[in-house]
Amino acid sequence: xxxxxxxxxxxxxxxxxxxxxxxxxxxxxxxxxxxxxxxxxxxxxxxxxxxxxxxxxxxxxxxxxxxxxxxxxxxxxxxxxxxxxxxxxxxxxxxxxxxxxxxxxxxxxxxxxxxxxxxxxxxxxxxxxxxxxxxxxxxxxxxxxxxxxxxxxxxxxxxxxxxxxxxxxxxxxxxxxxxxxxxxxxxxxxxxxxxxxxxxxxxxxxxxxxxxxxxxxxxxxxxxxxxxxxxxxxxxxxxxxxxxxxxxxxxxxxxxxxxxxxxxxxxxxxxxxxxxxxxxxxxxxxxxxxxxxxxxxxxxxxxxxxxxxxxxxxxxxxx
Numbered sequence: 216x217x218x219x220x221x222x223x224x225x226x227x228x229x230x231x232x233x234x235x236x237x238x239x240x241x242x243x244x245x246x247x248x249x250x251x252x253x254x255x256x257x258x259x260x261x262x263x264x265x266x267x268x269x270x271x272x273x274x275x276x277x278x279x280x281x282x283x284x285x286x287x288x289x290x291x292x293x294x295x296x297x298x299x300x301x302x303x304x305x306x307x308x309x310x311x312x313x314x315x316x317x318x319x320x321x322x323x324x325x326x327x328x329x330x331x332x333x334x335x336x337x338x339x340x341x342x343x344x345x346x347x348x349x350x351x352x353x354x355x356x357x358x359x360x361x362x363x364x365x366x367x368x369x370x371x372x373x374x375x376x377x378x379x380x381x382x383x384x385x386x387x388x389x390x391x392x393x394x395x396x397x398x399x400x401x402x403x404x405x406x407x408x409x410x411x412x413x414x415x416x417x418x419x420x421x422x423x424x425x426x427x428x429x430x431x432x433x434x435x436x437x438x439x440x441x442x443x444x445x446x447x448x449x450x451x452x453x454x455x456x457x458x459x460x461x462x463x464x465x466x467x468x469x470x471x472x473x474x475x476x477x478x479x480x481x482x483x484x485x486x487x488x489x490x491x492x493x494x495x496x497x498x499x500x501x502x503x504x505x506x507x508x509x510x511x512x513x514x515x516x517x518x519x520x521x522x523x524x525x526x527x528x529x530x531x532x533x534x
Contacts (some may be wrong), residue, residue, distance in 0.1 A: 217438060218400055220509060220520070226371070227250060227251060228375055228378075228379075229245060229246050229247050229249050229250050229255070229375075229405075230245075230246050230249060231243050231245050231246070231379055231513070232246055232482070233271050234478070234481075234484070235484045236480055236503075237508060237512065238499065238502050238503065238505075238507075238508075239508040240502065240508065240509065240510045240511070241386070241510070241511045243394065243512065243513050243514070244482075244515075244516050245319070245376065245513060245514070245515045246374075246484075246516050246517070247260070247372075247515060247516050247517050247518050248485070248491075248516045248517075248518040248520055249516070250471075252290075252293075253289070253293040253294075254286075254289075254518065254520045255291070255520070256286050256518015256520075257286075257360075257368070257369070257399050257515075257517040257518055258286045258287040258289075258291075258359075258360055258368065258518065259290050259518070260368035260371070260372065261287075261364065261365040261368040261398065262287070262290045262291055262294055262356075262457040263292065263294075263368075263394050263448050264364045264365075264367060264368055265291075265354075265356050265360065265364050265365075266298065267292050268354075268364060269354045270298070271273050272354070273298055273352065273390070274300075274352045274353065274354035275278045275301075275352050275353075276295075276300050276302070276303065276346055276351045276352070276353050276354070277291060277295050277300060277301070277302050277305055277353070277354045277355075277356060278302075278303045278339065278342055278343060278346070278353050278354070278355045278407075279291050279302075279305070279307045279356040279358065280304070280306070280307070280335060280357070280482030281304065281306060281309060281358050281359070282310035282464070282465075283306060283310045283311060283312050283313070283314045283316065283317045284314050284316055284465060284489050284522060284525075285306075285316060285358070285359075286316060286490070286519045286521075286522070287358065287359050287360055288304050288306070288316070288320055289316045289319050289320055289521070291325075291356060292319070292320045292323040292325035293323055294326075295323070295325065295431055296323040296324065301326065301351070301486075302323070302325040303323050303325070303326045303342055303346070303353075303486020304326070304327050304328070304337050305329075305330060305339050305357050306327055306328070306330075306344065307332045307335065308328050308329045308330065308331055309331075309332055310411060310465070311329055314521070314522065314525050315521035315522065315524050315525055316522065319521060323534070324432040328342065328461045329333060331352065332450065333406075334470045337348070337479060339355065343355060348456065352358055357396075358396060359395055359396030359397075359398065360396070360398060361396045361397065361435070362398065362435075362438075363396050363398065363435075363438055363442055365399075365401075365402070365435075366405060366435050366436075366438070366439040366441070367402065368398075368399075368402060368403045369398065369400075369401070369403050369405075369406065369407070370402045370403075370404065370405050370439070371402075371406075372390065372402065372406070372515075373402065373405075373406025373407060373410070374410075374514060376390070376406075377410060377412075378407075385511060386413060386414070386511065386512040387413045387414060387511050387512065387513040388415070388511050388512065389414065389416075389417060389507070389510060389511075389512045390403060390414065390415070390417070390512075390513045390514075390515065391416060391417045391419060391494065391498040391501070391512065391513070391514045391515070392417075392514065392515035392517055393417075393418075393419055393490045393491055393494030393517050394419060394421070394455060394494075395420075395421055395422060395490070396431065397418075397428070397431045397432040397434075397435050397466075399418075399441065399515075399517060400416065400418035400424065400432045400435075400441075400453070400455070401432050401435035402437045403416045403494070403515075404416055404432070404452055404453065405434050405436055405440065406438050408436075408452065412432050415454060415502060416454060417454045417499035418454065418455050419456050419459055419485070419494040419498055419501070420453050420455060420459065420460050420497075421460065421464065421489065421490055421494060422460055422464035422465075423457065423460070424457045424462055428455050428457055428474075429450055429453045429457075430450065430454050432451050432455055433448070433449075433450050433452075436448060436452070436453070456497065456501055457496075458495065458497070458500070458504075459493065459500060459501075461493075464488035464489070465488075465489050467488040467489075467492070467493055470496055471488055471492050471496045472526075472529055472530055473486070474486070474492055474495050474496040474499065474532060475487070475488065475492040475495075475523075475530060478495060484516065485520055485521075485523045486516070486523065487519045487523045487525070488522070488526045488528065488529070489519065489522055490517060490518075490519045490526075491516055491517060491518070491519055494517075498514060
């Protein structure tokens with residue numbers, strides 16, 4: 216079983232692909248979408264460590280939260296099915312629409328419960344108590360794999376990036392990625408600070424605005440540092456770019472669609488409108504706005520391949 220081959224050490228290395236000349240810079244993409252499990256992505260990195268913890272502590276079912284577009288929920292449902300344990304997903308009614316991720320989740324027989332966004336916490340609490348009453352030992356994973364375990368996954372990835380740089384004898388000046396619930400960015404920032412590096416890590420927000428978005432990342436960084444008995448850091452260490460959220464989570468424009476078309480056409484890399492395509496477009500705008508030139512830039516492709524197909528009609532419709 217592939218799960219047993221990769222869980223625990225989380226040390227599968229994903230490839231780094233060089234793209235075409237990019238606004239006067241060299242652009243590379245770390246293909247987390249090619250992580251060898253269930254369409255890959257950052258959520259696999261996190262989920263593997265969560266399930267390692269779940270199994271070690273002998274829990275027998277899992278509960279998590281996410282929207283209909285959630286890559287996180289798809290991965291949790293897949294790993295739960297592979298382990299033969301029940302999976303319960305709480306999802307907001309506000310995003311209750313059919314996506315390829317939802318179809319895949321249902322294929323794994325995950326149990327979906329819908330509620331208003333304002334009722335999420337209460338619904339999760341009720342579900343946990345209900346499962347305990349039935350004799351289960353439920354394991355709760357925050358939406359998006361939030362928490363120190365999720366942060367650890369991207370401390371590992373930062374170390375992997377440093378290893379790639381050593382092997383190839385150059386350093387990246389900037390690391391860009393889509394940032395949502397914040398632990399991917401938190402892990403990269405923690406990895407950078409633990410190594411004593413000075414490069415910029417730029418999280419392109421796909422939904423949240425400052426100050427809340429940046430503060431959530433900061434809280435994750437300091438939670439992880441506290442677990443290592445290290446001093447807390449300040450918001451100055453967090454570059455949370457919120458200029459590109461448009462109308463919030465899931466919203467996109469013609470420029471994002473064009474970016475997705477271009478990257479697939481010229482480099483063969485699929486992006487999506489919710490996460491990676493939005494972040495890629497945001498990265499381009501950030502580079503232009505800040506007049507970044509002659510730098511080596513790494514974009515972390517955080518996955519979400521099924522979401523590409525959700526918007527295929529928008530990508531192929533004639534203007």
